[in-house]
Amino acid sequence: MEPFKGRREDDRFLTGQGRFTADRNLPGQVYGCFLRSDRAHATILSLEKGQALGSPGVVAVFTGEDVKHFKTPPPQVKYPIKVPHRDILARERVRYVGQEIALVVATSPAAAQDAAEKIELEFEDLPVVVDAAAALAPGAPQLHESVPGNLAATYEYGDEQAAAEAIARAAHVVRLRLDSTRVSGTPMEPKAAVAAYDAATDSYDVYASSQGLPMILPNLVAITGVPAERIRLRSGDVGGGFGIRSQAYPEYSALMHAAKTLGRPVKWVGSRFETIVSDHHGRAVELSGELALDAGGRFLALRVQWICNMGAHLSQAGPTINAVNPSRHAINAYRIPVLFGRHRLVLTNTTSVTAYRGAGRPGVSYLVERLVDEAARTLGIDRVELRRRNLIPREAFPYKTPVGSVYDSGDPPGQLALAEKVSDWKGFDKRRRESEKHAKLRGIGCAMFIEPSGGGHAPREEAAIKFGESGNATLYVLSGPSGQGHETTFPRIVAEVLGMPLEKIELRASDPLGPALVGGGTVGSRSLMSHGSALFTAAQEVVRKGLDLAAKDLEVAAHDVEFVDGKYRVKGTDLSVPFTELAKKHGGALDAKGAIPPPLAFPGGAHICEVEIDPETGVVEIASYVAVDDCGRVMDHTLVEGQLHGGILQGAGQVLGEHCIYDAAGQLLTGSFMDYAMPRADMLGPTRLELYDHSVPSPTNPLGVKGAGEAGTTGAIPALANAVIDALRPLGIHHLDFPYSPARVWAAIQLAKQGRTP
Numbered sequence: 001m002e003p004f005k006g007r008r009e010d011d012r013f014l015t016g017q018g019r020f021t022a023d024r025n026l027p028g029q030v031y032g033c034f035l036r037s038d039r040a041h042a043t044i045l046s047l048e049k050g051q052a053l054g055s056p057g058v059v060a061v062f063t064g065e066d067v068k069h070f071k072t073p074p075p076q077v078k079y080p081i082k083v084p085h086r087d088i089l090a091r092e093r094v095r096y097v098g099q100e101i102a103l104v105v106a107t108s109p110a111a112a113q114d115a116a117e118k119i120e121l122e123f124e125d126l127p128v129v130v131d132a133a134a135a136l137a138p139g140a141p142q143l144h145e146s147v148p149g150n151l152a153a154t155y156e157y158g159d160e161q162a163a164a165e166a167i168a169r170a171a172h173v174v175r176l177r178l179d180s181t182r183v184s185g186t187p188m189e190p191k192a193a194v195a196a197y198d199a200a201t202d203s204y205d206v207y208a209s210s211q212g213l214p215m216i217l218p219n220l221v222a223i224t225g226v227p228a229e230r231i232r233l234r235s236g237d238v239g240g241g242f243g244i245r246s247q248a249y250p251e252y253s254a255l256m257h258a259a260k261t262l263g264r265p266v267k268w269v270g271s272r273f274e275t276i277v278s279d280h281h282g283r284a285v286e287l288s289g290e291l292a293l294d295a296g297g298r299f300l301a302l303r304v305q306w307i308c309n310m311g312a313h314l315s316q317a318g319p320t321i322n323a324v325n326p327s328r329h330a331i332n333a334y335r336i337p338v339l340f341g342r343h344r345l346v347l348t349n350t351t352s353v354t355a356y357r358g359a360g361r362p363g364v365s366y367l368v369e370r371l372v373d374e375a376a377r378t379l380g381i382d383r384v385e386l387r388r389r390n391l392i393p394r395e396a397f398p399y400k401t402p403v404g405s406v407y408d409s410g411d412p413p414g415q416l417a418l419a420e421k422v423s424d425w426k427g428f429d430k431r432r433r434e435s436e437k438h439a440k441l442r443g444i445g446c447a448m449f450i451e452p453s454g455g456g457h458a459p460r461e462e463a464a465i466k467f468g469e470s471g472n473a474t475l476y477v478l479s480g481p482s483g484q485g486h487e488t489t490f491p492r493i494v495a496e497v498l499g500m501p502l503e504k505i506e507l508r509a510s511d512p513l514g515p516a517l518v519g520g521g522t523v524g525s526r527s528l529m530s531h532g533s534a535l536f537t538a539a540q541e542v543v544r545k546g547l548d549l550a551a552k553d554l555e556v557a558a559h560d561v562e563f564v565d566g567k568y569r570v571k572g573t574d575l576s577v578p579f580t581e582l583a584k585k586h587g588g589a590l591d592a593k594g595a596i597p598p599p600l601a602f603p604g605g606a607h608i609c610e611v612e613i614d615p616e617t618g619v620v621e622i623a624s625y626v627a628v629d630d631c632g633r634v635m636d637h638t639l640v641e642g643q644l645h646g647g648i649l650q651g652a653g654q655v656l657g658e659h660c661i662y663d664a665a666g667q668l669l670t671g672s673f674m675d676y677a678m679p680r681a682d683m684l685g686p687t688r689l690e691l692y693d694h695s696v697p698s699p700t701n702p703l704g705v706k707g708a709g710e711a712g713t714t715g716a717i718p719a720l721a722n723a724v725i726d727a728l729r730p731l732g733i734h735h736l737d738f739p740y741s742p743a744r745v746w747a748a749i750q751l752a753k754q755g756r757t758p
Helices: 008-014 109-116 132-136 160-169 213-224 250-262 272-278 318-328 361-379 383-390 412-422 425-437 486-498 527-554 579-590 637-656 711-731 742-753
Strands: 030-036 042-048 058-063 100-106 120-125 151-158 172-180 192-198 203-208 231-234 266-269 285-293 299-309 338-346 441-450 461-467 473-477 505-509 561-564 567-570 576-578 592-596 604-614 619-630 688-693
Touching: 008 486, 030 109, 030 250, 030 272, 042 100, 058 109, 058 250, 100 109, 100 250, 132 299, 132 338, 151 160, 151 318, 160 285, 160 299, 160 338, 172 361, 192 250, 203 250, 213 231, 213 250, 250 266, 285 361, 299 318, 299 361, 318 338, 318 361, 361 383, 361 441, 361 711, 383 412, 383 441, 412 425, 412 441, 412 604, 412 619, 412 688, 425 441, 425 604, 441 711, 461 527, 461 579, 473 486, 473 527, 486 505, 486 527, 527 561, 527 567, 527 576, 527 579, 527 592, 567 579, 576 579, 604 711, 619 637, 619 711, 619 742, 637 688, 637 711, 711 742
Parallel strands: 030 266, 203 231, 299 338, 473 505, 619 688
Antiparallel strands: 030 100, 042 120, 058 100, 151 338, 172 285, 192 203, 192 266, 285 299, 441 604, 461 473, 461 592, 561 567, 567 576, 604 619
């Protein structure tokens, strides 16, 4: 690979030339505004839109009756699950604050908003339940007749009897219940869409932020019944994905209906409140676990239970990330021979939950790593030593877990040894004493993790390379970039194979006018593994096609030609032709498509965090953070480090402040940045942040890479949590629920001073 010279995308973004959904404007467009429910659970007794229709500039008002024929797309799961119907615009009943009730279309955004406020609604309030465990209780308010007891699914894996027996005979058993708090994705770019209908072809153009064509398009097809070939999804630049831009939201289909009905493009740009209240949320899981150990501190069994708050409706990815994903790596990085897990997916009067950076993985690492720390405390064993004693050794890879997942490659003991060394774990007591001199509490936390990356629901991942008359190459993949550097990395993969200058290669990701491809979008830390490897395979096919063309041009037999350093050369001679000349001469004859089975790999790491707490204010400061990661073959250290930096900060955000809070009536109390504590750069501030690579290439894909996009978050949440608890332990505090905000930490310290536990 060429040395890093900056991302191609940077010039466009840093000079304000990025083009996001809100920047899209079409001739003759009108503007939409959605009227949303202001209550969590109620029957709609009446809806009067007359005053709104008579408001200046109003073109139309659409309600649930106008789109009652739209369907509910099934979640991406293959286990038994009850899927309640989801209205595009609410009919008869609302089930969460922020649910779409009506779409007002007018000649300006302000006119649409003014008219929406004139719609008259009469409700009959119904009982509300926002807590998942409470929703399972007998007599709890029922959200959907089709889902008795609010239980959409129970997902089980492992051996229940074997786990019970191992726990019963174990010398030691540690138990914990933790909250992985509900958080908002809050991308820089609020949710927005523009829909246009072409009557001549009975087709649609939909402009919306997306993590890839295969993510949203199947949703729109399932909801509207319009064939995929008649919907052109155009994403452009995307200001943040994180998992929440992987599904078609109800607004998109409503806008499509409006555009067809009116014969005019309809544009809608949501407010920040709309983004927080109606974008699908992340996490919202109650985690319980039991870890059994023998007298020597060896792990014998793990039994876990998740109660997953899915919101009022099931998102496309929610049932997967709250069940299938965690089962694949539930034992984390340890040799745990017996495992059983039970995950209950519960409906409540809240916003739906979907994949959010980590997509279930942080729940696994948080629960297991907190259990390991608790076991070390109970047994009086050093925390690093207990981990070292139970980690999967490098020679055991590929390692088959108790549920059949196969960890492809790795070296957890090597990662831990390096992290212990570079963090100066053994010198921590000295630093703690120094903090005590300044009346500060100091703690250090370690976290190991192994997580799944890649995979997907498509049977294969395809990519295409096409050549123009100038000899330039255009790359087509189904990725949905939102800051990862695809425009830089993917062309470099092809340039390295073909020996072409980078400036002659262009990426078109999820281009609706490009060649038909099969594959998945940008989720699950899969892009380089899947899209990059498919491009690598396509480039090799281009080389193969070029052999015959070069042989004809050089007037020799094809078997006498070899491809070396970007040139076709007659073996044993100086006679050659550069690939660039061949491409300019033959153009489209070199077009090729590459395909690979969707690769699955298991990156991992060892993260160590050190914190200092001011007991007078409860403020937690991250003093140092060391991350040792296995991302497989690292093709661009700068881009990987950027992903890790972002992931670590998002993990810190959840631990230290982020929390979507509903009151008992189902009102979202954190609907703006005045109330919702976004992660900030000063959370890391002067932190000593060091990243180290300790990678083992993956054998599952041609590039040898593993995922990196979610590793920072998966490691940061347990590492920071363990560090904070370690700082508070001298006060007798061994447990504290997220977020570790100053108020919550201070309150816990005050209770401890009174001899009480939080």
